Amino acid sequence: xxxxxxxxxxxxxxxxxxxxxxxxxxxxxxxxxxxxxxxxxxxxxxxxxxxxxxxxxxxxxxxxxxxxxxxxxxxxxxxxxxxxxxxxxxxxxxxxxxxxxxxxxxxxxxxxxxxxxxxxxxxxxxxxxxxxxxxxxxxxxxxxxxxxxxxxxxxxxxxxxxxxxxxxxxxxxxxxxxxxxxxxxxxxxxxxxxxxxxxxxxxxxxxxxxxxxxxxxxxxxxxxxxxxxxxxxxxxxxxxxxxxxxxxxxxxxxxxxxxxxxxxxxxxxxxxxxxxxxxxxxxxxxxxxxxxxxxxxxxxxxxxxxxxxxxxx
Amino acid sequence: xxxxxxxxxxxxxxxxxxxxxxxxxxxxxxxxxxxxxxxxxxxxxxxxxxxxxxxxxxxxxxxxxxxxxxxxxxxxxxxxxxxxxxxxxxxxxxxxxxxxxxxxxxxxxxxxxxxxxxxxxxxxxxxxxxxxxxxxxxxxxxxxxxxxxxxxxxxxxxxxxxxxxxxxxxxxxxxxxxxxxxxxxxxxxxxxxxxxxxxxxxxxxxxxxxxxxxxxxxxxxxxxxxxxxxxxxxxxxxxxxxxxxxxxxxxxxxxxxxxxxxxxxxxxxxxxxxxxxxxxxxxxxxxxxxxxxxxxxxxxxxxxxxxxxxxxxxxxxxxxxxxxxxxxxxxxxxxxxxxxxxxxxxxxxxxxxxxxxxxxxxxxxxxxxxxxxxxxxxxxxxxxxxxxxxxxxxxxxxxxxxxxxxxxxxxxxxxxxxxxx
Numbered sequence: 001x002x003x004x005x006x007x008x009x010x011x012x013x014x015x016x017x018x019x020x021x022x023x024x025x026x027x028x029x030x031x032x033x034x035x036x037x038x039x040x041x042x043x044x045x046x047x048x049x050x051x052x053x054x055x056x057x058x059x060x061x062x063x064x065x066x067x068x069x070x071x072x073x074x075x076x077x078x079x080x081x082x083x084x085x086x087x088x089x090x091x092x093x094x095x096x097x098x099x100x101x102x103x104x105x106x107x108x109x110x111x112x113x114x115x116x117x118x119x120x121x122x123x124x125x126x127x128x129x130x131x132x133x134x135x136x137x138x139x140x141x142x143x144x145x146x147x148x149x150x151x152x153x154x155x156x157x158x159x160x161x162x163x164x165x166x167x168x169x170x171x172x173x174x175x176x177x178x179x180x181x182x183x184x185x186x187x188x189x190x191x192x193x194x195x196x197x198x199x200x201x202x203x204x205x206x207x208x209x210x211x212x213x214x215x216x217x218x219x220x221x222x223x224x225x226x227x228x229x230x231x232x233x234x235x236x237x238x239x240x241x242x243x244x245x246x247x248x249x250x251x252x253x254x255x256x257x258x259x260x261x262x263x264x265x266x267x268x269x270x271x272x273x274x275x276x277x278x279x280x281x282x283x284x285x286x287x288x289x290x291x292x293x294x295x296x297x298x299x300x301x302x303x304x305x306x307x308x309x310x311x312x313x
Numbered sequence: 314x315x316x317x318x319x320x321x322x323x324x325x326x327x328x329x330x331x332x333x334x335x336x337x338x339x340x341x342x343x344x345x346x347x348x349x350x351x352x353x354x355x356x357x358x359x360x361x362x363x364x365x366x367x368x369x370x371x372x373x374x375x376x377x378x379x380x381x382x383x384x385x386x387x388x389x390x391x392x393x394x395x396x397x398x399x400x401x402x403x404x405x406x407x408x409x410x411x412x413x414x415x416x417x418x419x420x421x422x423x424x425x426x427x428x429x430x431x432x433x434x435x436x437x438x439x440x441x442x443x444x445x446x447x448x449x450x451x452x453x454x455x456x457x458x459x460x461x462x463x464x465x466x467x468x469x470x471x472x473x474x475x476x477x478x479x480x481x482x483x484x485x486x487x488x489x490x491x492x493x494x495x496x497x498x499x500x501x502x503x504x505x506x507x508x509x510x511x512x513x514x515x516x517x518x519x520x521x522x523x524x525x526x527x528x529x530x531x532x533x534x535x536x537x538x539x540x541x542x543x544x545x546x547x548x549x550x551x552x553x554x555x556x557x558x559x560x561x562x563x564x565x566x567x568x569x570x571x572x573x574x575x576x577x578x579x580x581x582x583x584x585x586x587x588x589x590x591x592x593x594x595x596x597x598x599x600x601x602x603x604x605x606x607x608x609x610x611x612x613x614x615x616x617x618x619x620x621x622x623x624x625x626x627x628x629x630x631x632x633x634x635x636x637x638x639x640x641x642x643x644x645x646x647x648x649x650x651x652x653x654x655x656x657x658x659x660x661x662x663x664x665x666x667x668x669x670x671x672x673x674x675x676x677x678x679x680x681x682x683x684x685x686x687x688x689x690x691x692x693x694x695x696x697x698x699x700x701x702x703x704x705x706x707x708x709x710x711x712x713x714x715x716x717x718x719x720x721x722x723x724x725x726x727x728x729x730x731x732x733x734x
Contacts, residue, residue, distance in 0.1 A: 145539065
């Protein structure tokens, strides 16, 4: 009985740790930056930075739930952005569908290789990343492409909020309350059991890849209207930021029922406010790296679900 | 129940944080410290800058009225009346020698003269990284920004962000090629201008040297197309290639790391038995010249020469190998950034160097050619000193327009044209 009680306490602490981390970041930097963390100007900067992380992590949650890691999202974003830029030169309104379709197609193909050829997602997406790094240079003809300048006006606060809130609400409903999300967690927990119950595991995994691809395509479009630029370096930091956010939010790499969508939000906000807070405090880049690394280590040490961590699937 | 309790605690914490923010009168104008050596320093710097915040805003307004009224009425402002200001640079202040020289001069020389603190906030050299740098530093309350834009198309957004926030900005090491974007930026009262090398002529100079050395087949390591620096250098090279009948038989673009350079040079050598030279046109890979020389040495093809733009660290040793035979670059890689810093502080303090030509200030840094070991040694002596002083204090004082109202665009250009290490 006592053992059970101890286990419950430990699990609860693991659950609330990401929230405590976020609260600590907000309080520390809120107070020591003289409140500048919460000025409209800074919140705008946090929103711009956090948008990529939250949208990316929202898609990643579905892959995480099934115990899948996708290393190709940054490169996929670059290719989607590049294709969107070329489409925009024909007609700016073609940019969004071009970006979405490209992202979905690329992720869909990688997902198909993983599911049908039974190659580990880790290997498939890593190889995919290399392929896409080359592909983006071909699409861009080894150059930095410029989008029509009128598209820069599209990047407005309402649009950002619609994208952000839309992804969060849809992601939460699908992962926490939808059949698809629950099925995904079951697959992450025990794929064989899921298969035995009649679930088409391959189709579900493929769908998770396509969802991720759609969101990455969306981010490619967002990057294009934010910067007016498509280059091979687009999305170069996306993968690490999203992965860090997901882990800081307590999402288990092993997948399964402990994957919670709230972790995506909390982790993303922690990352965005941590970076912003340190910039406000005037920490130089070396100090920032050390602080981020230490916080990351502490967070993972405390919140990581070791029992369910077997191998990268 | 526990969740509700947790939610209540978090709400209370947020409220405390927000109240702390509201309680800071000068919050929005505050800026961050340049020395990130410790929390105490950072906090102090933040407070100092917060005090200066409102004054900084005033300065901005003054300068804007100068822009519209074409006046420089505040030129005679005494140094003692200067505001404490902060500028931000997207480079780390350690590691590579030119960065050390830049930060030393900005912190130790320009800092006391112009009452400026410099914040070093490294960012990735891509459009998103550049925008994130600008947004976060504006939010941090800096008074000026200088950076090297990865492309022209990122500038309209940066221009509108800086206009909205009243933050001055300058471009180093790059020029604006797109005429529409250039006009847009130059219409802004907060765009201070740029300082860069005459890139096209630089490319031509290297091509001319190769032509005069009877090189007929060369390979280049360069930037992705669309990088204004790389494009201009290649345009100059193309002119020389036509003039001297040189053929470019191989090219590697947008290399990201040292091993990419080695692979590229090895490929050039194996694919072209009669290759005469490898030309490092431009890349973000640090030490590209040294890596290229080593790859040539390792191949045993020492008849192949390496030529480069931007003098490398360890240039004497590289010239002594006999493989690096020509290097052209600014007297110091950090000089154009430092000059941008000088222009920026003049503008932020309300006495822009461009005077009535508000926001149209463009300066070239003339190139220095190195062809021999002796010349390399002389360069390296100055170039390897992290505490090399670009301008002595009395020279610097004269470059501050509040001290010297006659110091203008032409005077600065003359100074740069005659600059020697």
